Amino acid sequence: MTSIMTNNSAIGALATLRSINDSLDKTQNAISSGYKVKDSSDNAAYWSIATTMRSDSKAMSAVQDALGMGSAKTDTAYTGMNAAIDVVSTIKSKLVAAREPGVDKDKINKELTELKNQLGSIAKSSSFNGENWLYDNSNTAGTTQEMVGSFVRGNDGNVSVKTITFDTSKSMLINDKAAAGGLLTAGTTATYASGTTTTTGTYYLVKSTAGSGTGTEISLSSTTTSATIDGMVASVDKMLSNMTDAAATIGATKSRIDTQSNFAKNLMDTIQVGVGKLVDADMNEESTKLKALQTQQQLGIQALSIANSSSQNILSLFR
Incomplete structure (x- = not known):
């Protein structure tokens, strides 16, 4: 059924484009900040562990x-x-x-x-x-x-x-x-x-x-x-x-x-590496993902444009 009130194709294309934009925002934030887990909303478990270990690392710095x-x-x-x-x-x-x-x-x-x-x-x-x-x-x-x-x-x-x-x-x-x-x-x-x-x-x-x-x-x-x-x-x-x-x-x-003192220094380095594995962004992966999402975004905009133009084709039926 073709309707001028509800454009199912445009709604689907818009939802897809919103999802792509959300993923693109996350990837851009990861690239700009260097973190894949920056806030608790990104990954509550990893963020909690990283925050605790960073605090312990500061305490060990005082010990050193x-x-x-x-x-x-x-x-x-x-x-x-x-x-x-x-x-x-x-x-x-x-x-x-x-x-x-x-x-x-x-x-x-x-x-x-x-x-x-x-x-x-x-x-x-x-x-x-x-x-x-x-x-x-x-x-x-x-x-x-x-x-x-x-x-x-x-x-x-x-x-x-x-x-x-x-x-x-x-x-x-x-x-x-x-x-x-x-x-x-x-x-x-x-x-x-x-x-x-x-x-x-x-x-x-x-x-x-x-x-x-x-x-x-x-x-x-x-x-x-x-x-x-x-x-x-x-x-x-x-x-x-x-x-x-x-x-x-x-x-x-x-x-x-x-x-x-040497042990404390080595332990601080180990903790820093461990925290990095939990929350740091893989820049190679993120840059590749950015290119793919930018391409998907362009295709999504094109699909939405095509979906929006379908309602205009109905005018030709009344000529």
């Missing part, structure tokens, strides 16, 4: 910054500890030299005094952002320092921030208020040979501001006996061993922080 701060702290402490080990090693060699008969012990003691002052300078200056793992001036024997280590999202969707800890009581060299809290201010007991037997001696290297550590301060005078120097050498050697252990612990903490 915090790891950089933690790395700087460990670098500072490690550098200071190594410098202090060198100075204490020099003090040990000076004490061994003082064991030689006839040496001027008073002059060697002046050198020891300057080396001790250098140790104080190293410990106090090994500070980063107000934190010092080698020097303290409080009544506590060190504290546990926490550094942000990771951002974790569990299988249940709950998130948490994990930390890397370091106990500064293991690395504190000088404590000016609590002498027992410093490796150099606390008394160190060592066993050493005394004739055909062994004996023990307790000595401390640096005198704290608030008071003395346990035992006797390592200091020389013209009357210092060889046996006393032997005890000092043994105590300093044990201090060096403790400082070496502390440096190893700091180094292990630094290594863990660096490893975690």
Whole structure:
């Protein structure tokens, strides 16, 4: 049936053209924005996942910054500890030299005094952002320092921030208020040979501001006996061993922080790639689709024009 009121062909052609135009709009938006899923209306599931993972990636970026701060702290402490080990090693060699008969012990003691002052300078200056793992001036024997280590999202969707800890009581060299809290201010007991037997001696290297550590301060005078120097050498050697252990612990903490920082960076890259696979537009595919839709649009307009002209043909029946 032919009707001048209802043009079924034109209605069908118009519906087809509208569908083509809708697809063309989506393709053009994908090309201009670079996303096939830009809003939740495009794909609610993929958009939700991408939004969550982008938020987590930003959190991990903050974690990486915090790891950089933690790395700087460990670098500072490690550098200071190594410098202090060198100075204490020099003090040990000076004490061994003082064991030689006839040496001027008073002059060697002046050198020891300057080396001790250098140790104080190293410990106090090994500070980063107000934190010092080698020097303290409080009544506590060190504290546990926490550094942000990771951002974790569990299988249940709950998130948490994990930390890397370091106990500064293991690395504190000088404590000016609590002498027992410093490796150099606390008394160190060592066993050493005394004739055909062994004996023990307790000595401390640096005198704290608030008071003395346990035992006797390592200091020389013209009357210092060889046996006393032997005890000092043994105590300093044990201090060096403790400082070496502390440096190893700091180094292990630094290594863990660096490893975690590299992992966080690689994880952020992986998340970015994963999110891209969900929401990024394939430009090769979209450009091919654009060409096809533009051709379909032209054909649809032509079909609609033909459908609209059919009603005009009815006029010829009345001539």
